[in-house]
Amino acid sequence: MSGLEEFLSAREIWQVPLAASALSGALLGALGIYVVLRRTVFVSAALTQLSTAGLVAALLVEERIHIESEHASEQLAVSIAVSVAGALLLGAFRPKRIPAEATVGATWVVASALVVLGSSRLVHAAHDLGGLVFGNAVAIPGSDLAAIAVVAAVCAIVHGLFGKELAFTSFDAETAQALGMRVQLWNAALFLTIGLAIPPAARALGALPVFAFLTLPAVGALALRARFRTSFALAAALGVVAAAGGYVLSWLLELPTGATMVVLAAVLAAPGALRGVRG
Amino acid sequence: MSLPVVALEGAAVGYGGRALLANVDLEVGPGDFLAMVGPNGGGKTTLIRAMLGALPLLAGRVVRPRPVRVGYVPQREHVDPIWPFTAGEVVLMGRTPSLGPLRRPGRGDRAAARHALDRVGVGHLARAILGELSGGQRQRTLIARALVGDPELLVLDEPTNGMDPAAELATMDLIRDLHAGGQLAVVMVSHRLEAVANYARRLAFVDKDEGLFRVGSLEAMLTAEALGALYGRAVAVHEVGGRRVVVPVNGEVKR
Numbered sequence: 001m002s003g004l005e006e007f008l009s010a011r012e013i014w015q016v017p018l019a020a021s022a023l024s025g026a027l028l029g030a031l032g033i034y035v036v037l038r039r040t041v042f043v044s045a046a047l048t049q050l051s052t053a054g055l056v057a058a059l060l061v062e063e064r065i066h067i068e069s070e071h072a073s074e075q076l077a078v079s080i081a082v083s084v085a086g087a088l089l090l091g092a093f094r095p096k097r098i099p100a101e102a103t104v105g106a107t108w109v110v111a112s113a114l115v116v117l118g119s120s121r122l123v124h125a126a127h128d129l130g131g132l133v134f135g136n137a138v139a140i141p142g143s144d145l146a147a148i149a150v151v152a153a154v155c156a157i158v159h160g161l162f163g164k165e166l167a168f169t170s171f172d173a174e175t176a177q178a179l180g181m182r183v184q185l186w187n188a189a190l191f192l193t194i195g196l197a198i199p200p201a202a203r204a205l206g207a208l209p210v211f212a213f214l215t216l217p218a219v220g221a222l223a224l225r226a227r228f229r230t231s232f233a234l235a236a237a238l239g240v241v242a243a244a245g246g247y248v249l250s251w252l253l254e255l256p257t258g259a260t261m262v263v264l265a266a267v268l269a270a271p272g273a274l275r276g277v278r279g
Numbered sequence: 280m281s282l283p284v285v286a287l288e289g290a291a292v293g294y295g296g297r298a299l300l301a302n303v304d305l306e307v308g309p310g311d312f313l314a315m316v317g318p319n320g321g322g323k324t325t326l327i328r329a330m331l332g333a334l335p336l337l338a339g340r341v342v343r344p345r346p347v348r349v350g351y352v353p354q355r356e357h358v359d360p361i362w363p364f365t366a367g368e369v370v371l372m373g374r375t376p377s378l379g380p381l382r383r384p385g386r387g388d389r390a391a392a393r394h395a396l397d398r399v400g401v402g403h404l405a406r407a408i409l410g411e412l413s414g415g416q417r418q419r420t421l422i423a424r425a426l427v428g429d430p431e432l433l434v435l436d437e438p439t440n441g442m443d444p445a446a447e448l449a450t451m452d453l454i455r456d457l458h459a460g461g462q463l464a465v466v467m468v469s470h471r472l473e474a475v476a477n478y479a480r481r482l483a484f485v486d487k488d489e490g491l492f493r494v495g496s497l498e499a500m501l502t503a504e505a506l507g508a509l510y511g512r513a514v515a516v517h518e519v520g521g522r523r524v525v526v527p528v529n530g531e532v533k534r
Contacts, residue, residue: 037362162380168372171362175424177333178351178434179376227408228363 003252014251017140017204020148021243021261024201025213027152029239030159030232031194032218038170042104043090044194044214047083048207049111051199054082056118063123072143072203079199086111087195092187140204147200155193166190167228205243205258212262213239220269238268282344283308284432284464285330290339292322292329298337299325299487305494307432309462313494314479316472317509322487323468324354327434330466348377350425352435355418360410366420367405370395373427395423399453415446422453433457435467439474451478472509476501476516476523484509501525 007014035044058078062071090104159166169176169186177183194214202210217238221231246261253260286306293299299322307313307330315323328334331349332341350373370392371384378384384392396402399419401412409417418438425433435454439447455478458465469475475482482500484493491508499505506514506525513530516523 037359039359164372164375164378164383165380168375171364171369171372172353172358174333174353174357175351175372176375178328178331178353179349179373179428180332181376222361222363225408226363227365228368231363 007248007251013139014247016142016145018244018247020140020145020204021247022240023145023148023152024205024210025217025239025241025243025261026236027148027155027197027239028201028210028213029217029221029235029237029242031155031197032214032216032239033221033228033231033235034166034170034190035194035214036218036222040091040104041215042101042108043087044198045211046090046104046108046111047086047195047198048202048211048214049108049115050086051079051083051202051210052207053111053114053118054079054199055203056115056122057082059122060118072141076147076199076203079203080196083199084192084195087191087198088188091191091194092184144200144204148204151196151200155197158189158193162186162189205261209243209246209258209261212265213243216262216265216269217242220265220272223269223272223275225275238265242268281309283342284311284347286342287326287330287336288340288342290329290341291337292325292334293337294325294334296337300485300490300492301338303339303492305330305483307464307466309431309464310458311464311466312458312478312480313464313466313483314475314481315466315468315483315485316475317470317485317491318488319470320487321470321485323470323485324436325487326485326492327436327466327468331434347432348428348430350428350430350433352418352421352425352433352438354437354440355414355421356440358409358417358421360417362409364409365406366396366401366409366412366416366423367392369409369420370405370424370427373424377428391427391429392423395427396420398426398457399423413446414442415449418442418446418450419453422450422457426457431462432464432466435465437468437470439469439471447474451475454478472506472525473523476525 035041055075055078058075086107090107165181165186166189169181169183170190173183198210217235220238221234224234226234242265243261246264247257249255249264250257250260283306287303290303291298291301292303303326315326317323325334329336330341331351371388374384374388374391378388393402393405396405399422401416401419401423404412404416409420412420438454439450442450451474454465454467457463467475467479479497481494481496484491484500484505486509493505493508501516501523503513503515513528514525515528516525
């Protein structure tokens with residue numbers, strides 16, 4: 001039996017992970033347009049790391065109070081709370097006296113250290129750490145897929161209804177404010193969607209692929225000189241192909257799933273990026 | 280006398296509780312053309328942000344006798360050219376505050392955007408990407424966005440900054456034409472006195488480091504005394520080819 005035949009015959013195993021990967025790729029790819037255009041790529045890295053830290057904290061608490069069964073929804077809730085709080089602080093309300101990149105860098109490095117420290121104290125869940133950080137989408141439960149779908153729906157509604165406000169306040173906050181728009185409110189709404197999207201995707205795919213999907217598909221789409229509206233669809237499509245294609249390739253070639261997705265996302269972004277370099 | 284479009288009364292403006300400028304009294308009426316002049320970082324932008332209500336006053340008050348439609352043109356450098364918006368899409372953004380959330384721009388809004396682009400002479404660039412336009416074309420697009428809401432008050436922050444002399448003149452001529460003959464009040468910030476000396480009706484000198492805020496008619500402000508207070512050195516105003524030019528001269532500063 002060839003690798004492909006073996007893959008196709010194992011549909012019950014991969015259909016949920018593949019769907020979760022593709023949906024995450026589409027969601028994060030589209031949100032990445034704002035992440036890249038607002039020059040907040042490292043905010044998404046810090047948020048991904050914060051989300052992972054929240055997940056590790058929830059696992060630690062579960063182990064410390066001797067909870068035997070896994071409480072996925074509680075873990076996700078803690079992760080979302082930490083990510084959303086971080087998103088609002090880093091993205092929407094920036095301190096005036098400290099450069100933004102310093103705050104973002106500090107958050108990323110502290111969150112990374114907390115992940116390492118927290119996981120060093122984990123006993124039962126320690127073996128999951130590699131998957132949490134670098135991505136291991138081989139086995140994703142249906143509940144994780146449902147969580148990603150709900151968050152994707154929320155994000156689609158917010159961006160569908162308030163797209164023009166989010167675009168204007170992101171593009172030219174000074175003018176929007178001068179014309180009486182509540183810029184901080186719209187920034188908070190935007191970063192709320194980003195903060196919401198990261199934890200369920202990070203829980204399913206791992207931190208590294210999430211950071212990659214918030215960056216590479218958008219870079220690929222924008223470098224192809226897609227217009228603003230088109231770039232969302234293009235980045236989402238690139239995200240789907242990178243996530244789903246990476247999943248299938250990792251299965252067929254027996255490679256680590258998260259890293260394969262990231263490399264494929266980079267390969268897909270390369271033509272646009274090269275065109276951008278040539279001008 | 281008509282009511283002012285906007286006025287500051289005893290205003291103190293600044294950040295973090297620290298006043299950069301205090302006791303500012305300023306009134307902008309319908310059809311006015313006020314230019315705020317002063318050094319970079321002198322507090323001009325802070326003053327207009329306070330006037331527009333985007334920055335809370337530390338003291339005093341902003342007076343708007345009635346709701347006023349405002350058009351705002353930011354410094355061109357503040358608009359990031361990596362955003363892949365067309366000129367038409369950028370101009371349409373100017374309708375966002377009046378549309379409010381949940382309403383999408385309609386046919387009338389798109390027609391207004393096309394008209395605004397035509398008015399500033401770049402109607403043919405509606406589908407061009409903003410970041411691929413020249414500095415002057417980009418500036419005209421931003422002015423069109425400010426006009427698309429049919430403003431009664433047009434505020435421009437350093438609209439000619441970084442332009443070559445030809446583009447600067449073209450932009451200033453455009454602003455003069457937009458202002459001419461109507462009730463549109465124009466408030467313009469510039470660190471280059473010469474850019475505005477041939478266009479504005481009134482001048483305000485602003486320099487937070489010297490605690491300076493002085494406003495008056497063009498004739499009253501373009502004097503050696505007033506300009507000496509602004510620049511801290513002796514200057515003279517000459518007319519060359521029908522245009523006023525301001526040049527530094529040797530001699531003692533008159534304050």
